[in-house]
Amino acid sequence: MITLNGYIKDLQSTYFIQKIDSNASMNLIHNRLNFKFIISPKISGRLEIRNRIFYGEQLKMIPDFGKTINQYNGIFNLSYLWINEKSFVAHSVIDRMLLQYSDEKWDIKIGRQRINWGINNIWNPNDIFNAYNFLDFDYEERPGNDAVRIQHNFKSNSVLEFAFKPGKNKDENTAAFLYQFNQWKYDFQFLGGICQTDYVVGGGWAGNFKEAGFKGEMSYFIPKKNTLGTSAAFNFSIMADQTFKNDWYISLAGLYNSNPTNTFTANGSFYNPNLSAKNLFPFRYNFYATLMKTISPIASCNLSFIYSPEKNTLILVPTYAWNVATNFDLDFTAQSFFATQTHSYKNTLTEIYIRGRWSF
Template identity: 45%
Template structure:
């Protein structure tokens, strides 16, 4: 492990030093964030805290116009109450479901956890109408805002707001453009277990001012079929995704699963933005008791929320070019549960941002609070 860590440090330093010599070919960017979390259930005397120092390095090497090589790393150091109070916290942070394990807990102690993860490591070749990418990458087939049933390769957790880049897959992706608005795409992903693989194709085109896509393939033990669209109804955006999962090993006794989401968004005058979305989850699950731990849950395209029906409503406004705020809520009529997600962001200076975010979980049927978390984040980008 020490050799691995020293190798990583040496490579990072080499990239940063050589970037000064090859400004046209080698690029470095990233950020450093300090995220403080304060959590309690329903009384302030239950208050707990956890601090996360988060560094990201994005390295890109472009020797020619056709070839690009990317290596991107997350370095996270946690200390505080989550390490002691969340069962299996360090194992969850170190989890890597890719074909190659590229996540390491360099320090795993009672009070401090330091994890380093490579979530992008890819080779990209572009020539004419062809675009080919091999390696750890994000294969993003989602079109909706809140929930993406079509995003079968890289499902992300809506509550994990600190991971803007979102997860990647060990995959090969081939895109062929028939014209500026039409393409055929084929992608294949492999994970650790024999059953963890996805092979799918997508056809995307534009008609009647709508972007429309059809996809089909094999998703682990299921045959998968999907459709997505994005367009406008007058001045309002209208998007949707539907994905149908059909087990192919025991089709007679197996249950097929629908996952579907539809959203409408609208930008008002004076900077007010509204987004409303509805999700249908066809899986059999009754996990409302784990609502408060959703942020530490691995979701899938078949199970984007632990409810049959969920609604998402967001109001966002840019008050000034430097100050913005939003209020989002997730409501489930299935279990009468609600999640409130307020946030505010302020640009302190060039490349410096301060964010305040809240996550509160309630069950309305029994009128009880499941948990509250408030986050203060300072970010410097370079």
């Protein structure tokens, strides 16, 4: 049996720096096709294709935009850059292609897949295989990679997992074990292995503190070779959230990064091929908060912000989401960046998005 679902989205964005009369616009037509193959009761397969067309004057401000979105450090190149012009880019990629065997004890996946070891909603130091940029809100499925993943379920509801992601050379390989179990009404996990040029150990938890959700995770990266410019790195994130009876939702999170780069350029693209669990955000101390209100069963509004003391960096992200019909959604989002520059506090960039999505 073969099933198909997916969507077509249109994302219109307007970008301006400090003054609205410096604006530049871009349009993204985004199509996704998700095929699922049921081969037998225990064997299935998935093939998912992402097609995107970008056009507009904003593309001219992003150097080599087409080449940036066409990068993948895995073994197989399953993407194609159909058109790569200064103001028009067309790109397709197969970001899921796998076979899966599943029974009561075993779950085995081979192929391009997402290996989600992260716990928190925003920053995931445990997501060593395919970390994602939460500012790239148009990619709900999140990145995948070519890998083998073997999961064994024990009678005690604990799980042991092994995953291996080969790279083009030995310094791009990632291989690790993950052990998950439940204790004291909390879910715990521990991981260890190799993450490209580093050994990595880490872990995390998820549970409740009274009525609030309480989660955290951490990873410690130790260079395999001690060379000039290399050092160990420790990333730790923590999060608490709660939904109230009057349909308000609050979430708070923090990230500590022991080796910050302190370089952050908001250029309107947010496509960062170098993002990893070792470098989730460029600053040492980072704080996140969101306040969401459900207005009706079909509408909600959300105000999020990210703050770092480094240059007093602030990112405001207001969102309004509206389920217009059963299979049609409309949302309005802004991302506005502020920082201290040359002894004054400035709005360095603002981008406004209007997105429509038809699902099938």
